[in-house]
Amino acid sequence: MKLTNAFALLRRDKLAFVAAIYLVVVVVLAIIGPELFGKTATAINLRARNLPSFDLNQGWEYYLGSDSLGRSVLARIMVGARNTIGIAFGSVIASLCIGGAIGIVAGLSRGALGNIIVRSVDVIMSFPSLLLALIVLYVLGTDPVNIIVVLAITRLPVYIRTARAEVLEIRERAFVSAARVMGASGFHIAIRHIVPLVLPTLLIIAALDFAYVMLAESALSFLGMGVQPPDVTWGLMVAEGRAYINVAWWLSFWPGLAIMLTAIAANLLASWFRLAADPTLAAGRKLADAAHA
Amino acid sequence: MSGYILRRGGQSLVALMALLVLVFFLSRLTGNPTDLYMPMDASLDQREAFATKHGFNDPLYVQFGTYLVNIAKFDFGDSIFQGRPAMQAALEAFPVTLRLALITMVLALGLSVLIGSLAAYRPGGLFDRVASLLTISSASTPDFWLAIVGILIFSVTLGWLPTSGTGTFWHWLLPIGVLLVRPLGLLTQVVRMSMISALAAPYVKTARAKGAPKRRVVFVHALRNSMLSVITVAGDQAAALINGAVVVETVFGWPGIGNLMIAAIKQRDFAVLQACILVTAVAIFLMNILIDFAYSRLDPRIRG
């Protein structure tokens, strides 16, 4: 897929285009936000607590209101983008890559290895994520990177199982046999034939997971095992803001909205990518085997 | 078949043991409950005595040995905080969670299959767009937020539903509603995705050429083929629910296993924690066996 092509395709899909722009803004914020707005976001002003949204009298930074310490909600959202996106992206990518790889191996192996992997998945699924979070946080400390580890591990099973299920089907197809006849190794088959066919499915799951992980991080914060202040993430903001829902809805609403928009954008983009990555679907074609993929 | 079940059961048992070992040792990395149990002004000696009495000062392998021996006698230890057998507490809480999880999953599966299939029938159509947007949004709403807002709207402002607690039919609505959103959103997306693939498959043409009505094409021919990935994701969701719908249980005051487990985790009440995990793990393992069974029922190519 050529880049210009991809861009042209992106331009054509208006929704995906908007989603891409939104994500670019978020990513830019994640990169420069803390440097630009770090000061504003941490400036505590007990005399300007819980200012409501949409009031420009106090300056632009209070447009979305202020929190219980009088900090600008807007600035905090912008600063929180880094940790939020970093954690979500990091854990989704980690679980996607590791889980996908393990799942493919499990699907391709016909011996005991596949079985061992599947049973290990049972174990991971039964291991409560909260306990895992606590252990990691207790042993390794409350670093955002550790949150990534926790979330990535808890999300592994879906990828392993999905990848494995797909591989079980794909490996029976004749083109895999054709490659084996030519002397392709298992590795070659996995990379050239399996991954391209499994990836779109995994990517769709990853896009959905993007939201899932942001929420899981938020739920961890709610239970006191997530990102700890003074670090800030959108999830943490929602968790902190819930105590004020009655008096200051905006505290949890705006970061919640940011999570939701990011999730929607990620999903739109993933659907678009599925089209763009699939040559047969790209032309708007859904022929027999293309769709089968 | 019975050979398969035996082998599968054996493997699961080994995995279960591995899980218990893992939980036992990892959870003890987080300290012990002495300080949490003893009042703050207890003296060092009192703390020491408490720890020794409950075996926290023994080397880990000794503690583990005792644990194993007791398990063999079906003794899962006593909760330090509750002063009663841990398994009793776990078994008391589990049915509540199981009921919540079952109802939620049944609803989520049913609704997502319906919505997802309809959306997939005309990808990019109005229904698809609206449904996708709604389900993705719902899948990305924090549940605790939704729960509290739900209470404020439906119970306090409108007065239609009880705020929380258990008892009548009405008590179920809010918790189930809140629990439902995420699995529903996720599953609908997955159903939609795999239905789009399945509906483009050649055998769908065959079905249409037979004169099968739209409904039959979608729900009989395409659906079954697309259920594999749906079941995988549904299994994951169900496991998460069984492992404790912690947030919903917390907010609505449901005495489920999630609540119990988080309390045990926070209190380092290891016996309860291990009992809870044992109970949920058995459930999850059984569910996974069921899922595998469903796989092979759904797709004959996986059989054998």
Place this chain on the structure above:
Amino acid sequence: AAGSDVTIVLDMQPDQVDACQASKSQVGKVIKQNVTETLTEIDPATGKVLPRLATEWSQVDPKTWRLKLRENVKFHDGTPFNGEALKVAFARLLNEKLDCEIRVKYFGGLTVDVSVLGEHEVEIKTNTPVPILPTLLSTVTVPAPSTPHDDYSRQPVGTGPYTFDSWQAGKNIVLKRFDEYWGDKPAVTSATYVWRQESTVRAAMVASGEADIAFNIAVQDATDPKTDFSYLNAETTRLRIDVPIVPLDDIRVRQALNYAIDRDGLKGTIFSDDVIPATQLVVPGTNGHNPDLKPYAYDPEKAKELLKQAEAEGVPVRKEIVLVGRHNFFPNSEEAVQALQAMYSAAGLNVKLQMTESSEWYDSLFKPFAENRAPNLFLDQHDNTSGDASLTIYAKYHSKGGQSVLNDKELDDLIDRANVATGEERTELFQQAFKRIHEDLVGDVALFHMVGFTRVNGRLEFKPTLATNGELQLAQVKIR
């Protein structure tokens, strides 16, 4: 919740309901003085010891006390309350097989010998002098002799105005009025206890009429002055300063830490308007409280000045100091530490915030402290409902105290003397000790005597008090 039945919503389910755990606030709110009664009671307003199951007491010698017991009192199972029953109750309370909190908390290191002098008279001998025994007896709950000796009871039987009717684990606890109660017949006929973790939900339950009393409402949920009552909950919040570690070993730095805090700014915002700026760890009314101490004023200039002086003398005042907070400590505790950190930063200190999980927090609370730790400010909260400062001051400030970072001969001496003294002398010595801590040593940054909020349904007449944190006497609840 209608008529004379009330529903009470707690923030947590009690783990147990055994009488010997009644000093835990979750347990106490349910059973203390409702199901099982104590021998004496503390008047929350004055701190005076009042009779309950014991009607009179006198000290025979420093180690011996004599009690008169109330007559015509019956346990819910019909057995009479008498000296024998009390003896059994004491034996059970001090049973090492059980980890009863009352024993650990109030009778640690004590042996108590109860001898029955008559049907309603007993003598209590202790191995060391206990000048505050009548105060301690306010913690001793008396379960029926039929209570299992070596096991916790999940169906407590006592002498109180309510019988323990049922406990559906996780769901609710129901108490029913006991018609053969020795005292006045209470207005409430039955009480159902439920629990919800979220303050918003608890508040909503009273608002929607599902519950009548909701405890521990967060400040921001206490929006309705007609139903939401604040009460001093005996908790006091402070930052423990890690005195031995550079740069906190310099008194100017410690003073600066105190001057840098804008207590008035915190009050009415993150903390309720009703909190009292604290000067010491015990609340007014506690024996030993020193009313003459003055809170440090908010004076950032002075703080900076002090720091500058210290810096000039080579004290590394810019060294990173860790402010240790704790998750879900008390309502808004997260915000509080963030605000404190901001204030210190404004004063020019380099303070880093570290949130801990409760077990971690305890690790730092108790000795032994890590050798090469970073200097820390440790957010601590303490409640002393016993009415006497001794329970606080030894553990927190004595050089041998389990949570103390101080090592001051003069202070140790004051505390040791106070602990064996009685009467006026005892009070004075404790007051001197608090003065030394607050003014000479500057061992902590005392913040506030905290308040809790209780939301009470308009149909009830109930005003929470200082005691409400650990008990809820249903007999005092009236129906309008």
Place this chain on the structure above:
Amino acid sequence: MPPMLKQNAPVLEIENLVIDFQTPTGLFQAVRDISFRVDSNESVAIIGESGSGKSVTANAVLGLLDCPPGRIKSGDIRFRGKSLLSMPLRERRDLYGRGIAMVFQDPLTHLNPVYPVGWQIAEVCRIHGMPRREANEHALELMVRVGIVDPHKRFSAYPHQFSGGQRQRIMIAMAMAMQPDLLIADEPTTALDVTVQARILALLRRLQSETGMSLLMITHDLGVAADIADRVLVMQKGVLVEHGPVESVFRSPQHPYTRQLLTDRSEEYRSKKHEDGEMLLEISNLDIHYGAHHAVKDVGFTVARGEIVGIVGESGSGKSTVASTILKLREPSSGSILYRGKNIQSLSGLDLRGYKRAVQAVFQDPYSSLNPRMNVFRILSEAWTLHPDVLPREKWRARAEELMEMVGLNASDLEKFPGEFSGGQRQRIAIARALTLNPEVVVCDEAVSALDMTIQAQIITLLTRLRRELGLAYVFIAHDLTLVEKFADRVLVMKSGEIVEQGATADVFGAPKDDYTRRLIAASPVADPKLQAERRRTLQLA
């Protein structure tokens, strides 16, 4: 027009049909203004170039075009005088399966993999209102009629458990279930052995005489067309180039393309076998099981350098199974396969690489043997990435273009994806792929049965040339006896997993010893309507 029909009411009328495909390279007109009709009780065969729009036309009748990218630009399709294109969907659906039924070209993907075949056959009846039990009985009966052995057991088996030919028969059974007025059959017999093919054709014919059904059959096999058709239509590049009664078209073709189609090319196929061919493969005592099913029994034969070994035989007799064992895709239960004297089971390292390079394959099913996500160039060059010593990277493109031309495709097709090709075109890509490594042996499993005569001839010519020039050997599995007879040096005849006869082609075909072989030869249709009609008569008498 056919004179023998009493009342020739048109069942299907196609008028000026134009069908477009939106492709990345622009609009592609697959069907260009064709018109024809099928009368009741008439059989019409469409023959023609692969990729000429035959399947597209057939799909259009049943409203199964992929839209987008496909689009019926203009024209009309009428069934019994009613326009299908403007008919409400419900009404049309009622017609499908009952009024018009279709047998698809590719039986594997067109059968639902997750339902038992019996269920799928019975479904047609149930959709059109037959009670379940009755439908099931009817399905069983149909399975018997299309020649599935042991139908009671096979009723609840799944598509993947059947051989290619068996699947094809299931498809046919399904289409015939409701005794439709019009049966559209897209290459219904390509995957069948000639005896079964003869039975199926007889069955179709009988159905026609019983129910007055009309038949629109798409086929490559001129013999089949000659056998069954009343009229033939010849298509090329989306255009109907010739049509008329079968005799006249076969006897005196007008259009040059038709003439080319009907030319006998037996001479071109002939080429001399290397006499001194060293032994490449020695297969002996091969036994293969699928679970309890004994699919291959004691099979043994040899392949020498430059030799063409044809395998013919019953559908489901284990031909593909033997092929996949030679290709090391399946382990035999017992027996051995020696490559240059070494057992391939124990090859490793360089030897194994050498074997993988020397033995290549073209599979039966062109639909699943190409990765849908790779364009043709990547499909072809994959082999070179695996064996970098074969060709330096800068020569890849040139060689790929060369191969494409060899198999009769355009160099510009290299950028396309498999989904954009017709069945025959895909098979040619698969053949090109098999040649990328300059192999010694190519195992061709029905490699050309999906190809039209001209392309087939072109490919066979190519294969013969390669053998002449490079000494390539082939294991050639086919149902088309005529082709095998002309092409192979030696033949094996398989039935129920066993080799019933093997020997030099001329011997086996000239003087068959085994009864089954004789039946096989007798059932093979010839591309001459008169002659074929006669043969059929004698066959029926026998």
